[in-house]
Each structure stands twice: as C-alpha cells, then as structure tokens.
Amino acid sequence: MQKILTDYFRPLLVIYFSLDLTLKDVVASAELGVEKHLELGKQFLAQGQLNDALHHYDEAIRGDPLNYLSYFKRATVYLAIGRAKSALPDLNKVIQLKPDFKQAKMERGNILLKLGKLTDALDDFESLAAIGHPDGQSQLEVARPIVTFMEEARHLVENNNYDEAIPLLTDIIEKCPWSVEMRELRARCYEYTGDFHSAILDLRPTTKLVSDNTAAHLKISHLHYHLGEAEESLREIRECLRLDPDHQLCYPHYKKVKKLQKQLKGGEDLKNEQRFEEAIEKFQAALTTESSIYHYKLTSYVKICECYSKLNMFDETLEWCGKAIEMDQHNADALCARAEAYITQEMFEEAIHDYQTAKDSDHHPQKVDDGLNRAQKLLKQSQKRDYYKILGVKRTASKQEITKAYRKLAKEWHPDRHSGADKEKAEKKFVDIAAAKEVLTDPEKREKFDNGEDPLDPEEQHGPNPFNPFGAGQGFTFKFHFG
Template structure:
C-alpha cells in the first residue's frame, strides 16, 4: 500500500519479538534502503549474514549490502557535484540513487534545488510535491512550491500551496509573508477580470496598473497586466493607446496570441488593414483552430478589399 513507515514499525516489532527473524530483518533493510537510511539498512543486512540465514537470504543480504555501499558512494559524489555547482552532474547521480531510494525526501529536495538552478521549475515542483508527502509537516517544501508557482506567474496555485504551508504552521514567517503578497495580487487580478466581464474597461485598466505596482519584481505579472490593459483599450476603442501597449507586450513575447488579436482589432479601428491582417496571420500560425482569429482575418481582408475600391459618394461629397 506504499505505507513504508507503518511497515517498518511492524517489522521492528517482529524483530523485537524474535531476534533471529531474518526475513523480517531483510525486508526492513529493503525498506530502510528505499528511504535512503543507508547505515540502518546495512545493520539489518549484516545481522542477517550473522544469523545463519538460508542460502537465498545470504545471497540477497550480500547483494543489498553491496548496493548500499554503491549508493553511499554515489551520494557523496552527488553532494560534491552540488557543492561545486555542477548541477547537471548532480541530477544525473541523484537520478541513479532515487531509482532505488524512492522514499528519500531529502534527496528529492536536493534534486529539486538542482532543477531550479538548471531552470527546470516544473521538474522541481514534481520532486518537492513528492517530498511534501514523504516527510511530515514539510513546510519548507510547500513554501518552495508556492514560490516557484509565483515566479512562473501562476498566482492561484501559489496561493493554494502557501495555504498548505500555513495549515501546518500558522506562524511560519516566510509562508505568511508570501501569503499576504499572493493574496493581495490574486484579489487585484480577480477584481480586474470581473470589471472586464462587466465591460468596465477603465476600471479594469486601473486595477491592472495596481497589479504592476504590487509586484514590480516578477516580469511575468507586468507582461500579463499589459496584455489585459491592451485588451481593455482595444475594447474601449482607444486604438492608438491599444497599439502602443500591445506592441510593448509583443516586444517581450512576439507570439502572444491575445496581444496580436487585440492589436489587430485596434489597427482596424485606425483603418490600418494590412497591419491588422499581418497580426491575424501571425496569431493564426500559433493558434490554427481559433475561430475568433479566423473571423477577424476574414473581416480585415474584406475591409482591405473594400478600401481599395473607389468610393464615388466620398469623392463627390454626398451621402
């Protein structure tokens, strides 16, 4: 059932009741090795070898003892690589160890640190979540997960994880400080999105400007805020401003589909049909099945075609 701690407790009681119970010692040694408790595992394997075991038990105990020695050597190499900031080598070594020591929370946390240094946050999150389950009251793991989600711009998941940390320790200073920051930011973003749904675009713009002031140090929030401000300006028919803000977003994320769509709409308001078509086509390359893009492109092409015809009413100055 994967309940290794409970199993070890029962096996320990079995060994206490019967000192020569070699199969119980052997099984406990296996579980201790999976937890990365090398010294304790080795004690069990050595005791099995001293207790007149069967041939199979002797062979298995010797094999596991050799494996434990190898893993300890790899562990030393992994720590050395980490200290020397050779994170790629450390990850490779830790992969090998964790293939056996699957229930070692500390090794998973160490590999998570390496993943963070190597710029692989999703892999770090995976290891930290496992570590949070393996070690009771692991507030540090929840705090780190929350920080990573926050840095990635996922404020909702960040808030969820930091709450888990505070459930374990409501006085945790780092978690409480992060909680206040994420909660404030989350509330501002939710309010802004509510304003957009209600068509209150200027109120939404003001709220997203507050978001950028609340979190000036994590670039993803400023980019997302500008993306939504661009949308509001476009919907509010403030074409020139919308084009300016959308362009700022696209300088950072050249294939941002939302910014491309909103700038295209702003271009149409300014009768810049060719520019609008170009934006729609760029957006379509990244999101082929988006019906809104397809309809926008067709509309822009139609408007360009109409603009190229002579408007004799306009020439003659009559309605």
C-alpha cells in the same frame, strides 16, 4: 458522620467504576483472544479491508505485547497502505523480540534503502548476506554503490553542476524513492535549470515524508507563483499556515499572493462587464503589486492592451500591446488587440501583419484566423468603395455622427446645385453618399461591411444591386429645398 464518609468515598467510587469499565473492555478483548484477532486481521487483509485489519492487529498487540508475529503483520498492513515510516518501529520491535527473523530484517533493510538511510540498510543486508541469505547479498550489491553516488551528487550540486547532477539523482531516487535529501537536491537542480514543474513534483512527496514540513509547502508555493499559478500557490501556502498560522515567511507570502490574485480577478471581471477604465486601474494595481514575475507582467500588459483597444484609444493600445508583444512576440491576444486598433485607423496591411504573426505560432485561437480573413477582405474592400471614407468619418463613428456627415455632404453634392460638366460628377458623388448612408445607418449592413463584405456589391451578394436611389434605367430630377 455518614455524610462525611459518603463524601470521602465518592471519588474512590467514581475511580472504581471507571476502572471497572476499562477492565470490562480489556476482558472483552481478551475473551475474543489474540489468535482470533490475528485470524480476523489476516481475513480482512486478504479482502483488502486494511483499516479493519489494522484494528485487529492493534488489538492483538494490546492483548499480547510480546508476540512478534502481531507486530510483523501490522507492519505488513502499514506497508500496504503506504505508511512505511509507521512500519519501521514495528519491524524494529520484531527484530528485538526475535533477532533471527530474516524476513523482518529484509523488510526493514528495504525500507531503510528506500528512505535513503544507507548505513542502517547496509547493516541489515550485510548480516543477512553473512548467513547466506540470497536476497541479502543481492540487495547489498544494489545498496553499496548508492553510497558513492550520493556523495558524487552532493558534490555536483555544491559546485552548481545541476545538469550533470540530475541524471545521477534520478538513478538514486529510483532506488531510494523516499529519500527526502535526494528529492530536495534534485528539486534544487530543477529549479536552477528552470524546470519548476519537475521541482514541484519532487518536493510534494516530502510534505508527507516529513511531518509539519512547512519549508516544503513554502517552496512549492513560491514555485507555483513563479509559474504564474496564483491559485495553486495560494492552496500550498494555506497548507503551511494550517501547520503554523504565525509562520514568519508563509504569512507575508500568503498576503501578497492573495492581494495579487484579487486584483487580477477583479480586473478580469470588470473587463467582462465592459467597464474597461476600471479594469485598467485594477491591472495597473496588479503591476504595482508584482512588477518582476514574467507571467503576471505579461498578463497585465495584455489585459490593459485589450481594454484600450475596446475603448478605441489608439495610441494607448499601441503602447501597451507593444509592451506585451516585446515580452512575447507571438502573443495572440495582444496581436489581435493591436490588429483591431489598426483596423479602426484603416491600417489594414499592419493588421494583416499582426494577425499573420499570431498565426505563425503553433497553437492559436480561432479569432486569429477569423481576424486575418476579415483584415484581408477589408484591405481588398478599401481598394474599391469605402463608405467611411466617402462620408469622411471614422470606423468608430456613431449613427448620429454618420447621419450628420451624410446631411452635410448630401447638401453639398446634390445634383440640383450643380450644372454642366459638374452635374455628372455630382450625380455620381451623391449616389456614393446615399449608398454610404444606407449601409452605415443599418446595423446589419454595417456589420457586414465591417467584416469586409459590401452589402451593395452585386458580385458579393450574387444578385442584382439592391441599392439604386434613382431606379433602374430611369432618368431622375432632383428637387432639393434649403429650408
């Protein structure tokens, strides 16, 4: 029997002791006193410790839920920390408990005005103006015209008069900065006029003003995407999925942006590793994923153009650089890549033209100035002695190809194989062939020459000619053996 009684009362004892603990907490708070909580809240508010102030006002309201001052002071803290929507219920409660509290009604009217809730705001201002409150009358004069302005703005947007609507909406938002409807309307205007950044700035506050605002996060993500800002687009769409993991519109967009970003980044990494063929494949895949948005198309065209230029594939370079330049005629990267391709074909005037076009843009990288200077030097150099032409090799020729060409020409033009009038011509030709081999098989000298400087030109080197295969002022006799 004792066991049965114990088992019966045990749940009641648990409830009792739980209630006892709760009652102790209430008693402890009551012992501190509502007035003390209000005083501490005031002190913390004055010190800027808003969370602590909020805690004590919460306790004061818990201790005395009919004290209108506690609600008013908590509303003041909410306003100080930017939580106007949280302050509104407290102000409603204040006015319910003390209908003649003018300051609370003024604060509520101002919040309603900022939220764009003009009908309710006007009710508060009119009631204050009716009893001669000066601020109520002045705010009434501010709020009344906004009702008309809002109707006019809606009409302009509905009729696609976006340019006219924007300044009107700007005036309204200055008075109603928390109006979700007006910000969304202006964002729509900005979007249709191509000012996506301003549209984003208008939509971002609405993600805070409206709880679980997945539509705003999705729209902001789309705007970033159209601007070519894939990282920002991903960040925003993840916020949408955080609120609703199965969102029917956010999830497909997330998958597409993530895939595109992975392709572009993968292509860039491969390009930096000089794995140009693989990089081209990645960028072409990105074009398949997104073939209509300007930024991503242009980026892919430019990157493919640069890769083909590095591979010394002239026709392909011209094709892809041409696509990029058609989209952006002053694109420095595409123009520089095509200019480099022209240089490999010794089309120096065409290279100079591309570099000059790139330089005509307001902001261009240093490589444009460097490339233009180099192309101009190469053009001038080509009008003198061109070692590549002397050996009959391309500018992209390997050392092995250069050596092979030298041996063939040296054998053909060796002075020992010529006589009479031809011997003098052969001697000059042989000197040029030997000089070409000297420069193009020496990495340092070849680099100088490729940059438009002849390392064997005494005028450019500011000294005696460093190359003379026969010795200064000496005769020579060639012995050439064809073994």
